[in-house]
Amino acid sequence: MTNEHAMWLPDEVSRAVRGRSIAVIGDGMLLDTVRAEAERAGMTTARPGDRADLTIVPAAQAGTAWEEPLDLDGLGPEGFVHTQRDGRAVVVYGGASGALYGWFDHLRRSLHESGDGTDRCEPRHPLRMLDHWDNVSIHPVMGQVERGYAGGSIFYEDGRVRADLSRVARYARLLASVGINRVAINNVNVGRREALLLTEDLGEVVRIADLFRPWGIRTHLAVSFAAPLTIGGLDTADPLDEDVASWWEDAATAVYARIPDFGGFLVKADSEGQPGPYAYGRDHADGANMLARALAPHGGLVHWRAFVYNHRQDWRDRSTDRARAAFDTFAPLDGRFDDNVVLQVKFGPVDFQTREPVSPVIPAMAHTKVALELQVTQEYTGQQRHAVYLAPQWREVLDFAPFGPDAAPLSDIVQGGMAAVSNVGDDAFWTGHPLAQANLYAYGRLTWDPALDPRAILDEWIALTFGDDEAARRGIRSILDDSWRTYESYTAPLGVGFMVSPLRGHYGPDVDGYEYSPWGTYHFADRDGVGVDRTVATGTGYAGQYPEPWARTYESLETVPDELVLFFHHVPYGHRLHSGATVIQHIYDTHFAGVERVDEMAATWDDLRGHVPDDVHDRVRERFVEQRRSAREWRDQINTYFFRKSGVTDERGREIY
Ligand code: GCV
Numbered sequence: 064m065t066n067e068h069a070m071w072l073p074d075e076v077s078r079a080v081r082g083r084s085i086a087v088i089g090d091g092m093l094l095d096t097v098r099a100e101a102e103r104a105g106m107t108t109a110r111p112g113d114r115a116d117l118t119i120v121p122a123a124q125a126g127t128a129w130e131e132p133l134d135l136d137g138l139g140p141e142g143f144v145h146t147q148r149d150g151r152a153v154v155v156y157g158g159a160s161g162a163l164y165g166w167f168d169h170l171r172r173s174l175h176e177s178g179d180g181t182d183r184c185e186p187r188h189p190l191r192m193l194d195h196w197d198n199v200s201i202h203p204v205m206g207q208v209e210r211g212y213a214g215g216s217i218f219y220e221d222g223r224v225r226a227d228l229s230r231v232a233r234y235a236r237l238l239a240s241v242g243i244n245r246v247a248i249n250n251v252n253v254g255r256r257e258a259l260l261l262t263e264d265l266g267e268v269v270r271i272a273d274l275f276r277p278w279g280i281r282t283h284l285a286v287s288f289a290a291p292l293t294i295g296g297l298d299t300a301d302p303l304d305e306d307v308a309s310w311w312e313d314a315a316t317a318v319y320a321r322i323p324d325f326g327g328f329l330v331k332a333d334s335e336g337q338p339g340p341y342a343y344g345r346d347h348a349d350g351a352n353m354l355a356r357a358l359a360p361h362g363g364l365v366h367w368r369a370f371v372y373n374h375r376q377d378w379r380d381r382s383t384d385r386a387r388a389a390f391d392t393f394a395p396l397d398g399r400f401d402d403n404v405v406l407q408v409k410f411g412p413v414d415f416q417t418r419e420p421v422s423p424v425i426p427a428m429a430h431t432k433v434a435l436e437l438q439v440t441q442e443y444t445g446q447q448r449h450a451v452y453l454a455p456q457w458r459e460v461l462d463f464a465p466f467g468p469d470a471a472p473l474s475d476i477v478q479g480g481m482a483a484v485s486n487v488g489d490d491a492f493w494t495g496h497p498l499a500q501a502n503l504y505a506y507g508r509l510t511w512d513p514a515l516d517p518r519a520i521l522d523e524w525i526a527l528t529f530g531d532d533e534a535a536r537r538g539i540r541s542i543l544d545d546s547w548r549t550y551e552s553y554t555a556p557l558g559v560g561f562m563v564s565p566l567r568g569h570y571g572p573d574v575d576g577y578e579y580s581p582w583g584t585y586h587f588a589d590r591d592g593v594g595v596d597r598t599v600a601t602g603t604g605y606a607g608q609y610p611e612p613w614a615r616t617y618e619s620l621e622t623v624p625d626e627l628v629l630f631f632h633h634v635p636y637g638h639r640l641h642s643g644a645t646v647i648q649h650i651y652d653t654h655f656a657g658v659e660r661v662d663e664m665a666a667t668w669d670d671l672r673g674h675v676p677d678d679v680h681d682r683v684r685e686r687f688v689e690q691r692r693s694a695r696e697w698r699d700q701i702n703t704y705f706f707r708k709s710g711v712t713d714e715r716g717r718e719i720y
Pocket of ligand 1: 209370
């Protein structure tokens with residue numbers, strides 16, 4: 064077996080600072096982490112009185128003797144200023160975590176000539192979270208990690224927390240280096256075994272929290288809303304019941320006694336079978352606020368998920384629309400959530416599809432702290448068998464301006480920061496597909512600075528991971544830059560979504576897999592046309608959940624963007640897109656082109672032999688064999704399905720079965 068891969072922090076990264084001297088000023092756990100990092104990188108400690116090549120100094124002590132003092136006003140606890148004095152680097156930090164982030168920033172800069180300017184760096188949001196969907200016991204269907212494509216869990220094994228958690232410490236270091244500061248360590252689907260992490264197994268959570276703490280990361284737990292009933296010995300979990308409220312208060316007090324920096328609870332309630340306040344005739348504000356009050360005295364948060372919909376629908380009932388559900392549930396509750404509740408909203412209204420419009424819940428909650436939820440794990444985007452770089456998708460989401468192009472983008476509107484589902488497991492490469500490491504890296508960097516360009520992030524990741532081989536950089540960029548759109552081109556067309564196999568865990572094509580299922584209906588294809596009518600005029604009315612100009616933009620076929628046309632409209636196969644192609648010809652063209660593009664990507668990778676380590680090359684190569692096979696399967700099933708439905712032949716006479 065391959066040794067554990069170092070991801071973007073191989074020892075080589077520190078070559079530029081090796082042998083240089085450092086002075087770290089300040090005390091405490093995080094400063095000790097920085098000192099240990101410097102030692103690991105081969106730096107020497109400057110003697111008192113000597114000028115160090117790098118000085119890391121708290122804002123309060125910085126620059127009193129400098130000729131040009133820095134403007135450090137309002138520098139937050141996670142912020143730092145990168146500057147130079149007499150040609151030597153200085154990192155001035157706001158708080159201890161700023162020192163740690165400043166250290167990693169310095170490492171990144173040292174890879175290139177960083178110029179001699181002064182940069183003030185602060186995270187855009189204080190909440191930068193990763194959620195693990197790891198189960199303690201092996202779930203009979205989902206396994207150890209739900210939607211995990213990288214082996215087992217780094218936290219759990221054989222129904223318990225691992226005895227050896229050393230990998231968690233290395234994970235924490237990697238996460239800190241990209242700015243992640245909160246991790247939820249168990250699946251939002253909380254089984255009985257997992258619920259016990261809060262109580263009987265708290266000692267095990269303490270072990271994990273101890274490993275995250277030196278890296279400035281707070282530990283969160285996903286909890287079951289029914290815990291007072293299922294593990295607490297009460298006969299109800301009603302959020303308005305006093306005994307229930309005190310059960311949660313006691314549980315929270317016990318946690319904080321042992322984990323003083325505990326982050327809080329993550330809750331999936333009344334969703335896909337998870338218990339919630341509806342069972343007691345209460346609403347989601349009642350439920351979330353009760354938990355929030357238990358945590359508030361300790362400074363904890365409730366991340367309450369907005370992923371609420373009816374998963375027992377009748378496909379015959381055309382009036383139910385899963386896309387509407389979160390808005391219908393939560394928009395009326397805006398303003399009712401306590402201050403320490405964060406409403407965690409998936410980026411789209413359905414479920415992390417390759418292409419969805421941005422969720423209308425986010426602009427609807429002006430008086431609620433909303434966090435944007437993304438999925439780094441590639442559930443619907445190739446399951447880490449396909450090379451798909453997701454940052455361009457996230458870029459589009461973050462740039463979406465819900466109130467029109469002249470108003471604020473989403474990245475400015477989400478006040479509760481960002482959360483995402485991790486793609487990491489106990490695989491030697493951490494992420495199964497080595498190129499999927501770029502997604503984790505990019506997610507972290509975007510939580511810190513949501514304005515970053517995906518291509519620049521990729522360059523940074525490549526340089527850290529593979530060094531400065533120009534062929535590797537060009538090759539990997541050409542594979543990954545457009546890989547999300549390539550994946551889109553050979554899978555479900557024009558925003559319609561799903562078409563994945565329910566039986567193969569959402570992997571591979573099955574056009575009608577969900578069409579007659581209780582989980583929602585997604586394409587309504589018949590001999591005349593395809594797509595879901597979500598207009599106000601004749602459909603489910605979902606388009607009307609957007610503020611202007613989007614409600615009107617999506618409502619009309621004249622203005623709806625091509626890539627979302629089938630999400631909002633049911634159209635004939637001959638409908639002409641803005642691109643000039645008909646819907647049916649677009650389906651054929653993109654599916655043929657997508658496969659050709661994957662072949663090119665695979666060939667590019669072959670050429671990189673010798674430019675990346677052999678074990679990385681082998682693993683990615685093996686994944687490309689599968690991606691090429693799977694892309695053909697998608698192409699042929701989608702094209703054949705629509706050819707048979709429509710009877711329309713391909714203008715270019717290519718092979719359709
Ligand atoms: C953890 C989708 C996934 C589920 C996941 C759910 C969620 O439905 O398929 O595995 O559950 O989203 O986000 O809660």
